[in-house]
Structure formats: structure tokens, C-alpha cells
Amino acid sequence: LSPLPAIGIDAGGTKIAAGLVAADGSVSDTDERPTPQRSQQEFLDALEAVVRGRLEAGPAAAVGLGVPSRIDQVAHRVVGTVHAPLAGIDLAGYIEERSGLPTFVDNDGNVAAVAEWKLGAGRGTRDFVMLTLGTGIGGGLILDGRPYRGGHGAGAELGHMVVDVDGPPCGGACRGRGHLEALASGTAAERRARELGYDGSRALVAAAHAGDARAVEALAGIGRVLGEGMVTIVNVFVPEVIAVGGGFGRAGELLLGPAREVVTSEALAPGRDIVRIVPAELGAEAGLVGAGLVALDSLAERA
Amino acid sequence: LSPLPAIGIDAGGTKIAAGLVAADGSVSDTDERPTPQRSQQEFLDALEAVVRGRLEAGPAAAVGLGVPSRIDQVAHRVVGTVHAPLAGIDLAGYIEERSGLPTFVDNDGNVAAVAEWKLGAGRGTRDFVMLTLGTGIGGGLILDGRPYRGGHGAGAELGHMVVDVDGPPCGGACRGRGHLEALASGTAAERRARELGYDGSRALVAAAHAGDARAVEALAGIGRVLGEGMVTIVNVFVPEVIAVGGGFGRAGELLLGPAREVVTSEALAPGRDIVRIVPAELGAEAGLVGAGLVALDSLAERA
Numbered sequence A, B: 001l002s003p004l005p006a007i008g009i010d011a012g013g014t015k016i017a018a019g020l021v022a023a024d025g026s027v028s029d030t031d032e033r034p035t036p037q038r039s040q041q042e043f044l045d046a047l048e049a050v051v052r053g054r055l056e057a058g059p060a061a062a063v064g065l066g067v068p069s070r071i072d073q074v075a076h077r078v079v080g081t082v083h084a085p086l087a088g089i090d091l092a093g094y095i096e097e098r099s100g101l102p103t104f105v106d107n108d109g110n111v112a113a114v115a116e117w118k119l120g121a122g123r124g125t126r127d128f129v130m131l132t133l134g135t136g137i138g139g140g141l142i143l144d145g146r147p148y149r150g151g152h153g154a155g156a157e158l159g160h161m162v163v164d165v166d167g168p169p170c171g172g173a174c175r176g177r178g179h180l181e182a183l184a185s186g187t188a189a190e191r192r193a194r195e196l197g198y199d200g201s202r203a204l205v206a207a208a209h210a211g212d213a214r215a216v217e218a219l220a221g222i223g224r225v226l227g228e229g230m231v232t233i234v235n236v237f238v239p240e241v242i243a244v245g246g247g248f249g250r251a252g253e254l255l256l257g258p259a260r261e262v263v264t265s266e267a268l269a270p271g272r273d274i275v276r277i278v279p280a281e282l283g284a285e286a287g288l289v290g291a292g293l294v295a296l297d298s299l300a301e302r303a
Helices: A040-057 A091-099 A106-120 A180-184 A186-195 A199-208 A213-237 A255-266 A283-302 B041-057 B091-099 B108-120 B182-184 B186-195 B201-209 B214-235 B253-266 B283-302
Strands: A006-011 A015-021 A027-034 A062-067 A069-072 A076-083 A105-108 A128-133 A138-143 A145-149 A169-171 A172-176 A242-247 A275-279 B006-011 B013-019 B027-034 B063-066 B069-072 B077-081 B103-107 B128-133 B137-143 B145-148 B169-171 B174-177 B241-245 B276-279
Touching: A006 A040, A006 A069, A006 A106, A006 A180, A006 A283, A015 A040, A015 A091, A015 A283, A015 B069, A015 B128, A027 A040, A027 A283, A027 B241, A062 A106, A062 A283, A069 A105, A091 A105, A105 A106, A105 A283, A106 A128, A106 A138, A106 A242, A128 A213, A138 A180, A145 B241, A169 A180, A169 B283, A172 B253, A172 B276, A180 A186, A186 A199, A186 A213, A186 B006, A199 A213, A199 A255, A213 A242, A213 A255, A242 A255, A242 A283, A255 A275, B006 B041, B006 B108, B006 B283, B013 B283, B027 B137, B041 B091, B063 B091, B063 B283, B091 B103, B091 B186, B103 B108, B103 B283, B108 B128, B108 B137, B108 B145, B108 B241, B108 B283, B128 B214, B137 B182, B169 B182, B182 B214, B186 B214, B201 B214, B201 B253, B214 B241, B241 B253, B253 B276
Parallel strands: A006 A062, A062 A105, A128 A242, A242 A275, B006 B063, B063 B103, B128 B241, B241 B276
Antiparallel strands: A006 A015, A015 A027, A069 A076, A128 A138, A138 A145, A169 A172, B006 B013, B013 B027, B069 B077, B128 B137, B137 B145, B169 B174
16 A cells, blocks of 8 residues: 555546545545636646645645546547547646656546445445446446456446437437437436426426425436446446446435336346445545545556 | 367257367367257256267366356356256256366357457457357457456346347346347347248348348348447447357348448447457357367466
């Protein structure tokens, strides 16, 4: 275990959250600021300022950065990014040069999965899947006891599994259709809520919690589609736990109950009997904690 | 490398094929017989006779057995089997006791993938996916340079990814619906062929090869659904190669051309640019060769 903490940064489309992350996952010296949207340079300047700010509190061993993008770890480039102006750059190299610290960049879904696996809903498991339901759907995989990122480190895009060949387009950087993200993300819930006359997905969830049957059924419908995606996950990975986090994931049992029913009735044995479908435990800090832990682990592997 | 060969056995629903498989994948002393369907004991007796027959030709280091079933490698049991009467038994233990040889049982999709990875369409790759289109759809995954079987060794069931939430049931041991197997297997093609008035899937493929536009379009439709399944595979695994084998897979470019178009237009970067979608190379012997190679590798790992 590294005696020094890592600087963990969760650089999302809305805000940049950061902190010093110790090897045991404890966090100090946190910082949060809005994500600059005007230019790539402003975004990079903000990241540099966040790193410098943390280093004023004391030394760090490495920088870990979670971004809402696919990373090609072979080409050392950010590939395909939706919510942050990062495409095409060697982000790790950029921060490394300016901070003098070893820097590791990873997909935000992956770092959240690592945090939940080490400290949250996936503790003690060997095969663990994390789904983060937000603007999109992020995914993270722990397979055979270690994080799995796909070829070139650019995979594990569980939000972009096809669940409906006749489904709606994802939009943005994804040219696919009928993906889990297009049907069960917070954005999909927002659209469904407004179709039904609710003032957005938060209002839909609040109405369902208050017992509104139409709202309960609307969320159950989304939960069942989420469950179909989980059937694919169970049949391919046979995980011990699937954890669901993210802002829309806070709808909790309103989604997870119907999803669980689909998995129980439609997935194969033995996976359907092995898997537990549970809420994520770490909340909004999962991203920065996971980014810090990934940096410390990657540093140890490099040594 | 083991100086002795392994006995490789591909125990399918129709026939049991076996041979002595050397560490370089070369095969000798082959045998093929129909699969007894009447009872589990008859099936086990046939496997035992196949092993004894191979041992008459010379010594072997191990037995490898590929079966059309999910194996729970933790509970040492065959779990969920459709085309062979094997459910619930410790097949490896049974053969090991009777042959005196270390015995390794694996899913038929996995062993075919190992063979194609070592000797066929996946040679030299680090991330490789095999789909076998037959009565069902078998799958096999090579991830980060080694075979991946899912938690409990019971996963990688790529034929049971959901691609259509409103799709038809799989039937048999699978209670799911809209799985790739229900829409793009040889059985699905058979059904589609008869709906269109062709005398089965072979006649459909033959008509398409002869230029029959309706037959070409029917196969293209199946190929596009296959392509949707491949979009999930590319977005999750970013493989270098997806190889397609099996009896119905011999339709070749009639399926692969349309599948490739879907992947190119709907999968994410960089996976869509990295992946090559190709026919499997080893043909019907892939199963027994892969079973032998898995046995030799597992023996080396155990030592």
C-alpha cells in the first residue's frame, strides 16, 4: 500500500469533484467546481488548478482521473466523449507533464465500479457489475477478481448493449439504437415522465414514492427494460452482485424490484440464483474515490 | 508443453466426436458415433467407451470434454443442458474415476473458441469472440489473452444476450425471450425458411447462393440481427476478431456482410474500427481440438 494518497478526480459533464484518496479509500481535502464548458483549454486549466490545489495540502503519489469518455489505453487518447470536451487528447500525458505526478485516466463507469467493489456494494466479490444510471448509463466490470476494461481499455460500455433491435437512437456520439442507455437512463426517464405529464424524472420518482400508481408503473416499465439488460449481464458474466447507482438509480426498489423479477424469470441457471441486484452504497463520492484507488493500484502495477 | 496428447471429446446432441490432440493441435485416432439419447447412463457408457478406445492407441495425459451445457466449475456440476442428458452430474469426476486420467469438462462454445484462438481465425489476438451458429448459438470469449468463462465458469452464454425485449421465447431450458439464439440460430433460420416456403435453412442458403433475391434478403435480415448482437459484443469487449462458425454459420458472407454493416454503423469507436468479423476456420473439428487443448492447458495450470 502506498503511504501517500492519490489525487482522485471525477471530471463529469456538470462538475469536477476531487479529493486526496488514501489507500484505504478514506478521503480528505475535497473540492468541487462546475465543469467549464466553453473550451478544451478551460477544462484542462480547471483540472490543473484542482491538482495544484490538492498538492498545497501535502504530497501525493499519483493522479487518478475519471472521465465520461472511452479511453483508448493503447493509443493513449480519449476516444468518443459526450459530456466533456476531451476528444483526441492524451489527457494523462498532459496532467503528468504539468503536475510531475504519474497520472492515470479511466472511464467514469470503471472507477465507480472499482470504488463500489473495494468499499461498497461489491465488497468481497470476485465477479461484480456496476451500472450507473445518470444522463447516460455507465458500466463497470470486475471479472475474475480484477477490473476489466475491454480491448484497448475501451470497452465495458454496458449502457450500449442492444436490448431492442427496433428501439430509439442513443443520440450524441453513439450512432446505435435500442441500447440500454436509450431506454433506462435518467434521460429516458425524463422523457417518459414528461410524456405522462410529470415535471421530469424527479417528480415521477417522488410521485411513485407517494403511491401514485401510474408513476409506479412507469418506473416499473423502465425497471423491466433494465432487467432485460441484466439478463444479458447474468448470462454472460454470472456476477455475484449487480449494483445500481447514479442519480436516477436513487429510484431504488421502484426500478430494482421489477428488474429482479425479470432476471429471476428470464436469466439462465445458475446465474439467476447467484446474482444479487442491489443499490450502490457509496453515493456521489464513488467517482473520485475510485479514481484515486485506480491511480494507486496502477502505480503499484507499474512498479 | 505436455509430451503426451490429450483425449479431446466433443459430445454434442447429435454425435460424439473424439481424437487424440497433441499440444500443437494436431489430431490423430479420431472416432465419431451417434449420441445415445435414451438415458444418461447410455450417454456416460458411450463416453467411457470413447476414452478406452483412444487409450488403446497409446497413452494420454488427460481427457477434455466439450458439452452443450453450462458447467458450474465451483459446484462441479453440469447445470442447465438442452441437447444432452447430463444435468446435475459431476461429469469430470465420473470420467476421471473410470479412466484414471485427469478430466476437464467445459462448455462446447468455450472449447471451440479456444481452438479457433490458438489455431484458427483468432490466432495472435488478445481479445477474441467466437459465435457458433447451430441448433442454438454457442459463444466463447478470450479476454486479455486468456479464456473467460464467467463467474463459477458458467457464463459466456453469448447466444442468450437479449437483443429484442419484445422477441420470441428461446424455449427449452431457457425461459428468456428475444435472445440472439431465438433470432439468429440455425433453428431460427429453419423456421424463417419454412415461413417463406423454402424446404428448410439449407435450402434457403442454397437458394441465396444461387441468387434468389428473397432468400438473400431473408438471410440478410438474420444477419442484421446477428449484427445487433455483435454491437453489444463490440461495445463491451472491443475484440480484435469476431469469428462465426457452426453449421448455419456456413452461410458465410450472406450473414456476415449485413452483420458487418450494422456494426460499422451502430457500434462505438474505437471498437467498430478495430473489430474484424470473419468466418471460423477450423470447421467441425474445432470442438474436439479445443477440448483437448483445454485439457492440456488445465493440466499445466494445475501442476
